[in-house]
Amino acid sequence: MSSVTLNGIAMPHVTEEKEKDIREDIAWAQINRDVLASLERPRATYWALFALAFCMFLVGVGCEYYQYNTGLGVSGMNNPDVWGLYIATFIFWIGMSHSGTLLSAILHIIHADWRKPIYRFAEAMTTFSLMTAGLFVAVHLGRLWQIYYALPYPNERWTWPNFQSPLLWDAMAIFTYLSSSILFLYVGAIPDFAICRDNATGWRKGFYDVLSLGWMGTDRQWRNFRVAYLVIACFLIPLAVSVHSIVASDFAMSQQPGWHITSFPPYFVAGALYSGCAAIITLFIMLRHTFRFEEYMTMPILDKTARLTFVIAMVWTYLNLIEYSTVWYGDNAVAKETLIQRATGPYSIYWWSMNFLGSVVPFTLIFKKLRANLTAMMIVSLLLNLGMWLERWMIVTPTFSHGYEPWTWNHEFFPSLVQWGIVFGSFGWFGMLFMLFCKLVPCVSMYEVKEMIFHRKLAKLHTREA
């Protein structure tokens, strides 16, 4: 390490090493120990949090019970406001599910290995978000007990669902996405289940024995695993894009003012990636603290995730603003009026909040000091997701309060407590599922962290030699 002089003045030596995504000298056995420690018998705090999530869920169940028995009128919906928070929150949860695909699949294909310590819980978040979104499909229906009519099964009346309906495309796409996500999560976790099996006792040994399918890490198994994982990742990316585009088609394929916009599919996909990234930051901070994963879920990785969130926020901002611009520039008087009503009518405060939270707040992610501050990042990520939820609501309801028919204009349709209760309960459901996951499945992918360390060590050796 020689010092550098410029015109006789000694220049300070610039350090070669900036903060690394992960230490290359962590022992593999240490990785096993650290992650398996997170699967140990939970303590009182865990049970308290689980009970809290369960209580939230019960609130939702109670509201749904009341609604199921009395009729959807208790939700406060009416003619013309026929879709309320159920559809808005449904889209929100589907959007949140794109986090896993972004991290697992997209970053995998471009070999961004910093995803390795964090993708497992992101993929789990995808699966559970989809399961929560499915709840809303059920809750929103007038005759929930006949939801199976939407499934294509042969029956004696030769009736089939209507394949032209975007809601039905939703059903098929979400089914495909949910099952593919579960398979991807499961297949990717097989080597980790083998590690758990090798270290478990009691009922867990049998449990992991079954889940690991007898994985022994032979070259034949690894070879096929590598290819299968990559192939499924390649499928998942167009699938994720198409799923949220199809959800966007629920609106874009209708004629209603404020909905019939061709940029809705990419707009929704961008919003989904945005939502997912922000949620990853939230869960990252919580898991890092709870399970003391500071070695694995490092600050540089959080930094990268935050920067990615900012980039996606800017993409979303563009698509959001271009939607307004095209409506403003266009010839459709009703759509223009709907836009003005969003900004000045009964929903203006929510609409402006959405724009502020979605487009202005992400600028805090530019500042490195803020990105390194865990409390600030937690608050920012929650605010971003609040903005995204508001966005979904602002897509659904204002169109109903300014339709083609003049008598629909300027009504304030506000959801009843029943709707809020069910939305609240959905977060409890998600929390319960996620907490169960944390104690049954290793939330950091042990074999991938080992791979990350191994390859970085090799790369470092090669640069030293060169």
Next chain:
Amino acid sequence: MSLEQTLNDWTRLRQTHPLPGSHPDLKWAMAIDLDACTGCNACVVACYAENNLPVVGKEKFAAGQAMHWMRIERYWNDTDENSPDHGAQFLPMMCQQCEAAPCETVCPVGATNHTADGLNSQVYNRCIGSRYCSANCPYKVRYFNWYNYPEQEMAWPEPLPMQLNPDMTVRTKGVMEKCTFCVQRLTDAKNTARNEGRQVHDGDVTTACAQACPTSAITFGNLSDPHSEVAQKWRLQRVEIDKDRQLKDIDGSHPGLRGYRIFEDLRPYPSVMYLERVRDTQA
């Protein structure tokens, strides 16, 4: 299944709608003369009686959860304040039975379809209540059963169930409903005609609203029958069902034409023609 048969089927299955001549025998349509309409609401009441509509009560009506398949929309024209009716205008609005209905494509289970006699059908048994049809309707003429009116809301306390129309079901909560052009009456008329070995004649059947209207503002009939009253009215106004712009709006060369369809430019091809009020523009 020969290749020729498959190809013929394919051609038939790929046709879009509406096409001229797609309903050669029966196409139910309506003409409503807004100049004759007094806004008396008799049509609304007749519809309630004929179709077993529940009266939801003041509170639910104020909450926007009413069930009136036929509604009278009131518009006020400020510039007409010195006229006898102080600028009030009435528009009876019900399901327009669109030939290319936006509600039909979006029902996930196929509970709403287009019948051979040109009606937009609503199958209560199939409906699971996703309400996408109502979201997509530009006229907002679809009404959802927000509550269980017969059993829980007691919309018909004894002895009112005796007043219900036996030809028509009473809907439970969670299903969508709308004006059907009194399809129970139409089916009855078609059956009678078939039993007698003839076509349905003009005047054989009419809807409850047309029947009740004191000024005969509503005309109902078979648009495919060139001699029916409604077909003559459409022809007189030069309104054609499968066009999205009529002669009246193309140029100002026919100032006497009064016939128009609502939201025609969205191209749902509605089956209801409205006749504009005659305005005394020179006074």
Next chain:
Amino acid sequence: MTIKRILGLFNDFDQATAALRELRGANLPHLDWNDVTIKSPIEHPDVEAVLGVRPIAVRKWTLVGAIMGGSLGFLGIATSQGNFFSQLKGGKPIIPLPPDFVLTYEMLILGGVYITVLGFLVCAGLPTRVKSELYNTAVSEDQIGVMVKSNTHCIAEVRKIFEAHNVLSVQEEVVAS
């Protein structure tokens, strides 16, 4: 002739690779190279390269699955729409191509993913019983295992090669007498 298996555990990939290279160079008679397996906590394509090119059939399964998914999906949807033909909807054709395209796309991906997973399980030989062959839990932690199946004489030679490359532990079992 007794058939035995031997599993040698190494500290890292370099030593395991060196041992395998020497094993290859030794050209032992009665040693079928397909009976040599590596067990490791992570995949390592370089070590696997020493074993020679071994086929990966999963991609063929994917192709078959995707084609099947797409075509069966389209046929199923189109025929069910055709069956429902008396019911026109929204003025659109009874077999409309845009919705059919969207659904065929989804079914293609569904077929591709499901059949890939099935293909992975079949090609990798899962599920299998861990007790069916030699296994050491250190393999899932941080050690690399090299397993060879052959007759007693070969196994003794293999053991010598292992010991020459700092093997950490060796296990043997009899497969058949």
